[in-house]
Amino acid sequence: MLRSCRLSQRGTSLLDLTVSMAVAAVMTMICLAQWDPGSVELSVAHQEIRGSLEQAFSLARARGSNVTVALGQASGAGEHLPVQLSRRIKWGKPAQIPLPPGMDAPAVATRTGEAHPILTVTPRHTALASTWFLNDGQEALCMRLSGQGRLQVLRWRRDRQKWVRA
Structure with a gap:
């Protein structure tokens, strides 16, 4: 009995190691198959726009003058944060994705994604209200900026088939 305890304490056998590695490889393949790089890129786009708006509001407050934010390929006269x-x-909402609940169909933003490609924010933390859609072909973001400078972001989740707060 003492001898069998010593053998079991020596470690694992080559068979145990091989089976463990095979299970780990299968689990890795399952995780990689479910990983969606477009989904990550939508999250990065969300943070990029949110960060640019926050930076614009801070600059406007510090300077005491309006600051503009250029979205997408927009360009304009004067200084702006691209x-x-x-x-x-891509800008716009794919046709297969419905509008968020309670939202009227925007004339421009649904088609092109950009209602106003250049935003102007003020030192008083106000902005021109606008809506944009971004998508990766599978999922989408709906970004709404109120006149009071509040950004609301909804995300279309294809796995749930509904809009959720991002």
């Missing part, structure tokens, strides 16, 4: 997005992220 927002750079991944090439895989």
Whole structure:
């Protein structure tokens, strides 16, 4: 009996190690199959726009003058903060994705994604109200900026088939 205890304390056998590695490989493959790089890029786009708006509001307050934020390919006269997005992220809402609940169909934003490609924010933390859609072909973001400078972000989750707060 003492001898069998010593053998079991020596470690694992080659068979145990092989089975463990095979299970780990299968689990890794399952996780990689479910990983969606577009979903990550939408999250990055969300943070990029949110960060640019926060920076613009801070600059406007510090300078005491309006600051503009250029979205997408927009350009304008004067100084503005450009927002750079991944090439895989597209403006607009794909036709197969419905509008968020209670939202009237926007004339421009649904089609092109940009209602106002250049935003102006003020030192009083106000902005021109606007709505944008971004998508990766599978999921989408709906970003709404109120006149009081409040940004609301909803995300279309294809796995749940509904809009959720992002």
